[in-house]
Amino acid sequence: MRQERGLHELYTGDPERADRVVFGRNAGPDRRGFLKGAGLAALGAAIGAAIPFGRYMPAGYLPVALAQDKKLVFPGKDGGLVLLGDRPLVAETPAHLLDDRVTPTAKHFIRNNGQTPEPVANADGWEIAIDGEVNTPLKLKVGELRTRFPVVSQPMVLECGGNGRTQFQPPARGNPWTMGGVGCATWTGVRLADVLRAAGPKPGAIYTAHFGADLHLSGDADKQPISRGVRLAKAMDPNTLIAFAMNGEPLPNIHGGPVRLIVPGWTGSASQKWLNKVTLRDKEHDGPGMTGTAYRVPVAPIFPGANHDGKGFRILESMPLRSIVTAPADGARLAAGTRDITVRGHAWAGDLTVRAVDVSVDFGQTWVRADLTVPANPFAWQHFAARLRLPAAGYYEVWARGTDSEGRTQPFAAPNWNPQGYGGNAYHRVAILVEA
Ligand SMILES: Nc1nc2c(c(=O)[nH]1)N[C@H]1C(S)=C(S)[C@@H](COP(=O)(O)O)O[C@H]1N2
Ligand SMILES: [Mo]
Numbered sequence: 001m002r003q004e005r006g007l008h009e010l011y012t013g014d015p016e017r018a019d020r021v022v023f024g025r026n027a028g029p030d031r032r033g034f035l036k037g038a039g040l041a042a043l044g045a046a047i048g049a050a051i052p053f054g055r056y057m058p059a060g061y062l063p064v065a066l067a068q069d070k071k072l073v074f075p076g077k078d079g080g081l082v083l084l085g086d087r088p089l090v091a092e093t094p095a096h097l098l099d100d101r102v103t104p105t106a107k108h109f110i111r112n113n114g115q116t117p118e119p120v121a122n123a124d125g126w127e128i129a130i131d132g133e134v135n136t137p138l139k140l141k142v143g144e145l146r147t148r149f150p151v152v153s154q155p156m157v158l159e160c161g162g163n164g165r166t167q168f169q170p171p172a173r174g175n176p177w178t179m180g181g182v183g184c185a186t187w188t189g190v191r192l193a194d195v196l197r198a199a200g201p202k203p204g205a206i207y208t209a210h211f212g213a214d215l216h217l218s219g220d221a222d223k224q225p226i227s228r229g230v231r232l233a234k235a236m237d238p239n240t241l242i243a244f245a246m247n248g249e250p251l252p253n254i255h256g257g258p259v260r261l262i263v264p265g266w267t268g269s270a271s272q273k274w275l276n277k278v279t280l281r282d283k284e285h286d287g288p289g290m291t292g293t294a295y296r297v298p299v300a301p302i303f304p305g306a307n308h309d310g311k312g313f314r315i316l317e318s319m320p321l322r323s324i325v326t327a328p329a330d331g332a333r334l335a336a337g338t339r340d341i342t343v344r345g346h347a348w349a350g351d352l353t354v355r356a357v358d359v360s361v362d363f364g365q366t367w368v369r370a371d372l373t374v375p376a377n378p379f380a381w382q383h384f385a386a387r388l389r390l391p392a393a394g395y396y397e398v399w400a401r402g403t404d405s406e407g408r409t410q411p412f413a414a415p416n417w418n419p420q421g422y423g424g425n426a427y428h429r430v431a432i433l434v435e436a
Pocket of ligand 2 (some may be wrong): 162267268269336
C-alpha cells in the first residue's frame with residue numbers, strides 16, 4: 001500500500017507523482033530528469049527570483065530557500081503561505097496577507113489530514129450519495145446539483161478548529177497555528193438543506209456524518225483521515241453549502257474539489273473536502289475527529305498541561321470570537337517622522353457577530369474604538385479600521401480586541417486550556433517600529 005510522504009520525500013522517491021501533486025495533471029513524462037517550463041517558472045515565482053541555473057535543478061528538487069523559509073510551494077498559491085507540515089499538507093496565512101476583504105484562493109490556508117487526492121478530469125461527473133435516515137437515498141452528480149437546486153454564492157469564514165493554538169501554555173498538541181488558519185473566500189454551491197430535503201430526513205434523523213475521497217496517511221483504504229458531522233439544525237442552516245466553486249472558479253483540488261461542504265462559523269473540520277457521501281444518523285456521529293480530545297473541549301476547566309482522555313468534553317461547534325490586524329504587518333518598520341497610522345483588520349465570531357473592535361498602542365492602557373462594518377452576509381467576517389497616534393519614534397505593539405454580539409470580549413491570554421488547543425482567542429498583537 002502506498003504511504004503518503006512529505007512533499008520533499010515524495011519528490012525524491014516519486015518525482016512524477018510529486019509533479020502532478022504540485023503542478024497539476026498536465027506535468028507529463030517529459031518533465032522527468034530536469035525541471036523545465038511551467039514547473040521551473042512556478043518555483044521561480046515562489047522564490048521570488050529567476051533561477052539562472054534552474055535548468056540543472058532536478059525535477060522534484062525542493063530548493064533550500066523554500067525548505068528554510070517553510071514557504072509553501074504549490075501551484076495557485078502565491079508563495080506567501082507558511083508550511084506547518086507537509087505530511088499531511090498544512091499551511092497557514094500570515095495575518096498581513098489576509099488584508100483582502102474576500103480572501104483570494106492563492107492566500108487561503110490549507111489543512112489536510114490525509115493524502116491529497118489526485119485531481120479528477122470530469123468534475124461534473126463526480127457523485128455524492130445521501131443516505132442513512134432518509135426516505136429516499138440519493139446519488140447526485142455535481143452537474144445535477146447545479147440544475148436541480150438553487151445556486152448560492154457568498155463570502156463566508158472557514159477556520160480551522162486549531163487556529164490560535166500556539167497561544168496555549170503549556171503548549172497544546174497539534175499543528176502550530178498562529179492566527180492564519182482562517183480565510184473568508186466566496187463559496188458557491190447549493191444548500192445542503194435543499195439536498196437533504198430532497199432525500200427526506202426521517203423523524204429520527206438528528207446528526208450528519210460526512211465522508212470524503214481522500215486516503216488515510218497510512219494508505220489503508222479502510223481508514224478515513226477524518227469524518228465529522230453536525231447536528232441536523234446546522235446542516236439545515238441555509239448558509240451550509242455543498243460548494244463546487246471558490247472565488248468564482250471551479251473548486252481547486254487542494255480545497256476539496258470537485259465538491260466539499262462549507263459549514264460556516266463552525267470548526268473547519270466539519271467542512272468535508274472531496275465530499276462523496278452525507279449520511280443522516282439517529283445519533284451523534286462517531287467518525288475520526290469526533291471522539292476523545294479531538295475537536296472536543298472541556299465543559300469545566302481542567303488543569304493546564306493535564307493528561308486527559310476527553311471524557312465529559314463537549315464537541316467543538318461554533319468557533320470563538322477573534323480579530324486580526326492585517327495592516328500594518330507584524331515587524332513593519334515605519335519611516336522616521338511617522339506619527340499617525342491606520343490600523344486595519346477583520347473580526348468574526350462563529351455563529352455570532354462582532355459588536356465592537358478596540359485597538360491599543362500603549363499595551364492596553366487606553367483603547368480606541370475602531371470603525372466596524374456589518375457582515376456582508378451571515379458568516380462573512382467584518383472589517384475594522386482605526387487611526388492611531390504614535391507620539392515618538394520607537395517600538396510599539398498594536399493590540400486588537402473584539403467584543404461579540406453577546407457582550408463577551410477577547411481575553412488577554414488563551415482561555416480554557418485543553419489538550420489539543422482549541423479556542424485560543426487572545427488579542428492579536430503585532431510589533432511595529434518607527435525609525436528614529
Ligand atoms: N476530506 C477531508 N475534508 C477535510 C479535511 C481533510 O483532511 N479531509 N480537513 C478539514 C479541516 S481540519 C479543515 S480546517 C478544512 C480546511 O479546508 P481548506 O484546506 O480548504 O482550507 O477542511 C476540512 N475538511
Ligand atoms: Mo481544521
